[in-house]
Amino acid sequence: MEHGGTHKEHGEMVERSSAGMPDERTLDDISDFFRMFSDSTRIKILWALEGGEMGVCCIADALGMTVSAVSHQLRKLRDARLIKSRKDGRNVFYSLDDDHVEGILDMAYEHIME
Amino acid sequence: MEHGGTHKEHGEMVERSSAGMPDERTLDDISDFFRMFSDSTRIKILWALEGGEMGVCCIADALGMTVSAVSHQLRKLRDARLIKSRKDGRNVFYSLDDDHVEGILDMAYEHIME
DNA sequence: TAAACATTTGAATAATTGTTCAAATATTCA
DNA sequence: TGAATATTTGAACAATTATTCAAATGTTTA
Numbered sequence A, B: 001m002e003h004g005g006t007h008k009e010h011g012e013m014v015e016r017s018s019a020g021m022p023d024e025r026t027l028d029d030i031s032d033f034f035r036m037f038s039d040s041t042r043i044k045i046l047w048a049l050e051g052g053e054m055g056v057c058c059i060a061d062a063l064g065m066t067v068s069a070v071s072h073q074l075r076k077l078r079d080a081r082l083i084k085s086r087k088d089g090r091n092v093f094y095s096l097d098d099d100h101v102e103g104i105l106d107m108a109y110e111h112i113m114e
Numbered sequence C: 001t002a003a004a005c006a007t008t009t010g011a012a013t014a015a016t017t018g019t020t021c022a023a024a025t026a027t028t029c030a
Numbered sequence D: 001t002g003a004a005t006a007t008t009t010g011a012a013c014a015a016t017t018a019t020t021c022a023a024a025t026g027t028t029t030a
Helices: A024-035 A040-049 A056-063 A067-079 A100-113 B024-035 B040-049 B056-063 B067-079 B100-113
Strands: A083-088 A091-096 B083-088 B091-096
Touching (some): A024 B024, A024 B040, A024 B100, A040 A056, A040 A091, A056 A067, A100 B024, A100 B100, B040 B056, B040 B091, B040 B100, B056 B067, B067 B083
Antiparallel strands (some): A083 A091, B083 B091
């Protein structure tokens, strides 16, 4: 099973397939992680945030959705630690908070487009 | 916006973030793709199949689940073209059918483990 | 052919989830 | 302070989904 030289910049090398099946807890964490990407609204939000941080209102405009609907999804993304928030006055600015998000979206895009 | 030299072996280079937001159809495809990874049963199946092809019964045993439940999920994974099937007598053997699956699982594992 | 085996399928059920709507909180400005 | 703006929150509703169970399909063996 080739692993194409996968390595990380910071931290230990992570060997996955050499070990057995992860425990139930880890498997749930992994599926929870992917569930964040299983909704097109959240994909749109993440995509938009690759251009830099944005306020809630601005995101809602860009997506053509209500502020409330967007806020609900922002909360889930933040709970999952994929985005972080910064408060400035009455505005809250959100931005990406995970190095893997770009790579994950890239890979999905490749899969879909090929 | 760093893209870390992402490139493909076969086919055109895929530039994602340089373009704008994909159309609704593509966004749905992407979220559908990730939805396949949002269930721990399916993650277990994919993980198991990295060791090579397996029959339905064998997968069910390995996962401690009913054959029916596993078969339902195998169908979804096959419809999503993440796995393929090979029939031999009364057995059906499944195996991975997407180069990106390993990379996707690796990235999730890194995210969870760090 | 009949029985045993491997897998698939469809309907039913319970659980999860995204959006809407209304109301609450928090901050700025006059 | 009071009005206006920005965001969050909770409840309700509709839609989706994973598993179970029973039955069907297809294949091998006696």
